[in-house]
Amino acid sequence: MSQATVMERTPAARHFVASAASSVADGSRIGFENVSVTYGALTVLESLTLTVNPGEIVALIGPSGSGKTTALRAVAGFVRPSAGRILIGDRDVTHLAPYDRKTGMVVQNYALFPHMRVEENVAFGLRAHGANGDLIRKRVPECLAMVGMSAYAKRYPRELSGGQQQRVAIARALAPKPQVLLLDEPLSALDAQIRRSMLDELAKLHRDLPNLTVLYVTHDQSEALTLANHIGIMRDGKLKAFGESQSLFRHPPNRFAAEFLGRANLLPVSDLEPTDGQMARVRFGDVTLSAHNYHGVAASGDCLLCVRPHDFRFSHNAAEPNTISGTVISVQWQGDVHCITLNIGGEEVRMTSAPMSSPPRIGELISVYFNPAEVTLVPEDASHG
Amino acid sequence: MLVWSRPWRIAAWALAVPLFLIVYGLPVGVIILASFSGQWNDILPSNLTLVHYAKAFRTDSYDALRASLLTGVIASAAALVCGTWAALALRALDRLPKRILDLFFFIPSAVPSVSVGLALLVAFSQPPFLLNGTAMIVLIAHFILISAFTYGNVTAGLARIPADCEQVAESLGARPFYRLRRVTLPLLLPYLVAAFSLSFALSMGELGATVMIYPPDWVTLPVKIFALSDRGAIFDAATLATILGVATLVVLLGLSRLSTKAMTR
Numbered sequence A: 001m002s003q004a005t006v007m008e009r010t011p012a013a014r015h016f017v018a019s020a021a022s023s024v025a026d027g028s029r030i031g032f033e034n035v036s037v038t039y040g041a042l043t044v045l046e047s048l049t050l051t052v053n054p055g056e057i058v059a060l061i062g063p064s065g066s067g068k069t070t071a072l073r074a075v076a077g078f079v080r081p082s083a084g085r086i087l088i089g090d091r092d093v094t095h096l097a098p099y100d101r102k103t104g105m106v107v108q109n110y111a112l113f114p115h116m117r118v119e120e121n122v123a124f125g126l127r128a129h130g131a132n133g134d135l136i137r138k139r140v141p142e143c144l145a146m147v148g149m150s151a152y153a154k155r156y157p158r159e160l161s162g163g164q165q166q167r168v169a170i171a172r173a174l175a176p177k178p179q180v181l182l183l184d185e186p187l188s189a190l191d192a193q194i195r196r197s198m199l200d201e202l203a204k205l206h207r208d209l210p211n212l213t214v215l216y217v218t219h220d221q222s223e224a225l226t227l228a229n230h231i232g233i234m235r236d237g238k239l240k241a242f243g244e245s246q247s248l249f250r251h252p253p254n255r256f257a258a259e260f261l262g263r264a265n266l267l268p269v270s271d272l273e274p275t276d277g278q279m280a281r282v283r284f285g286d287v288t289l290s291a292h293n294y295h296g297v298a299a300s301g302d303c304l305l306c307v308r309p310h311d312f313r314f315s316h317n318a319a320e321p322n323t324i325s326g327t328v329i330s331v332q333w334q335g336d337v338h339c340i341t342l343n344i345g346g347e348e349v350r351m352t353s354a355p356m357s358s359p360p361r362i363g364e365l366i367s368v369y370f371n372p373a374e375v376t377l378v379p380e381d382a383s384h385g
Numbered sequence B: 001m002l003v004w005s006r007p008w009r010i011a012a013w014a015l016a017v018p019l020f021l022i023v024y025g026l027p028v029g030v031i032i033l034a035s036f037s038g039q040w041n042d043i044l045p046s047n048l049t050l051v052h053y054a055k056a057f058r059t060d061s062y063d064a065l066r067a068s069l070l071t072g073v074i075a076s077a078a079a080l081v082c083g084t085w086a087a088l089a090l091r092a093l094d095r096l097p098k099r100i101l102d103l104f105f106f107i108p109s110a111v112p113s114v115s116v117g118l119a120l121l122v123a124f125s126q127p128p129f130l131l132n133g134t135a136m137i138v139l140i141a142h143f144i145l146i147s148a149f150t151y152g153n154v155t156a157g158l159a160r161i162p163a164d165c166e167q168v169a170e171s172l173g174a175r176p177f178y179r180l181r182r183v184t185l186p187l188l189l190p191y192l193v194a195a196f197s198l199s200f201a202l203s204m205g206e207l208g209a210t211v212m213i214y215p216p217d218w219v220t221l222p223v224k225i226f227a228l229s230d231r232g233a234i235f236d237a238a239t240l241a242t243i244l245g246v247a248t249l250v251v252l253l254g255l256s257r258l259s260t261k262a263m264t265r
Helices: A011-020 A068-076 A118-128 A133-146 A162-174 A192-208 A221-227 A245-250 A255-260 B006-035 B051-058 B061-091 B095-110 B113-123 B135-160 B163-171 B176-205 B221-230 B234-263
Strands: A030-039 A042-052 A057-061 A083-088 A103-106 A180-184 A213-218 A230-235 A238-244 A265-274 A279-284 A287-292 A303-307 A313-315 A323-333 A338-344 A347-353 A365-369 A376-379
Touching (some): A030 A068, A068 A103, A118 A162, A213 A221, A255 A303, B051 B234, B135 B176, B176 B221, B221 B234
Antiparallel strands (some): A265 A279, A313 A365
């Protein structure tokens, strides 16, 4: 029996059959149009405008209370915006009930139904949409196979490890072929090793389902950088920065983005003087340095030089261009890298390097340099962030 | 120190066990012994007999047991349905109306049962609400007295259900009734069983209101026990009290097994 004929009871069921007939979920655009969420006098999300294009993974990152989960829950329908519109595809879903939005959601604590076996959990969304038994029997094994949980179909959630439960939660969310997948800190409850392997699996899953649109909320920048096409950085209910992941990492538009995404060194520099193309010369203490002026920081404005810890390299010649010298404050061996903290002109500067057999000693004066194309100038905003 | 040191543990047990035996074990033991007694003129009873039990299952005492069990089951079931409904409905309300209604639902637990009995007697003794002299007035009294406990138990259970489970169910397309049937109520089952058990136990022992309103054809076991002891038929009263205790215990044990099964899923 074809999928299109197995469940034609209700309009919702017919719609579901049509979408289930495709071999992979066709993702839809998620649009936030000036979305605000307030609780009394407290604004937890302020005029958020953001688009997640079909097939993209957009990660929202930020510290606790930044509004990232509120934004995700507004898409899911569990938070009602006080202003603005939320679109899924071309549909305005702002005032739709959560069960009419066709989203799949995975949450931090998995939220598997403890009274149902794994296969019943995965079938839940299909049954809720009125799917026929034939379709359920076909789709549930497919989804379990997709997350490598076929052997656990008959188990109860309490008989699974955290990572296995999260895989089932992902299979359950994908089973009804949602238009968008909402992931709310899905790896936070897992230990570091399982988190890394789940991250790889999520990346593989998206390679297998390239049309699936994903909104991913996390406070872990490495998850965002690994998975997301675009990253939004939130703070105090506002979107502070948004951009393509690599670009945002290399050229953060403000101090907060630079510090939150990758813990960059931010050196206060002055006397900005444009040179060729997007390059500029600046003064740091007595030293003249070259850097990429990606954001076109005006010559008159205060600015910061953003240098990632791994962009510093040891220099044997203090007279080399873009070389600065400082005293070693601390040296930490972290297995795959050495982390060295320097005091350069009163600023604490962190650098990382490949493990060394004889790392610099604390108190030693050393010189480091960087490639000007790899560092960027960041405007110093009044709020520091 | 009390927990970890051996002498203190022994001292605690030495205090707790006699206290338990005197306050709880002794009265129950005396009732059970009395139910088998032909005579009791000394420290222990003499002429042990089963005649009181034979009488209990032959006379109108059996009708009283039946009335008690039916009252307990019907009133507890009604209280469970209403208490669950109220608890679910109140979840969706804002803080202030929720607190006001919460207080309102708990009022019956603060009113003495005698007052409830008197109130029902006055309210339902005139047309068009003439229920005086019917079994219905007893069922209503029991429902009023136990509903607050049922509501309280279900509310506590609802607070412990992870909100994420229900929200994920909704995001998967479950409409409210489907979500209630497939997710909320199954997760709530252990608390529903506990609420029913407590209600049933309370109803089985209820006397204060029932003694004021019971009709002649719906005498509950506690009323019968009270009447027998009032007439001086202590051994017969003790027999019915034992039967009442055993019947309640059997039902509660059955419910407890159901609850354990639901908990360990």
